[in-house]
Amino acid sequence: MEAVFLTFILMLSIFLGFELISKVPATLHTPLMSGANAISGITVVGALLATGSGHGAISGILGAVAVALAMINVVGGYLVTDRMLAMFKKKENPAAGKGGSRS
Numbered sequence: 001m002e003a004v005f006l007t008f009i010l011m012l013s014i015f016l017g018f019e020l021i022s023k024v025p026a027t028l029h030t031p032l033m034s035g036a037n038a039i040s041g042i043t044v045v046g047a048l049l050a051t052g053s054g055h056g057a058i059s060g061i062l063g064a065v066a067v068a069l070a071m072i073n074v075v076g077g078y079l080v081t082d083r084m085l086a087m088f089k090k091k092e093n094p095a096a097g098k099g100g101s102r103s
Contacts, residue, residue, distance in 0.1 A: 043073070044070040048067055
């Protein structure tokens with residue numbers, strides 16, 4: 001019965017996540033990405049705790065894999081956020097800095 005309950009929770013969270021994300025306006029995607037990166041940082045801490053729990057070799061191996069995958073997620077998320085923020089920076093006009101206009 002517990003597996004059925006956990007599967008129901010998983011399906012409900014997938015549906016709810018899809019519905020919430022699909023309704024987010026484009027201007028809020030960058031702040032949401034930063035929030036998701038913070039949550040992924042918490043995942044890294046949990047994976048580190050699982051790695052060092054000392055419950056056996058398989059626990060250490062799975063914990064190390066979890067740390068690696070969570071770090072890839074965090075670094076990739078910050079790279080995407082940085083790239084998105086760079087799109088909003090004003091580009092300098094090199095001709096405007098030379099003083100005067102061409103005729």
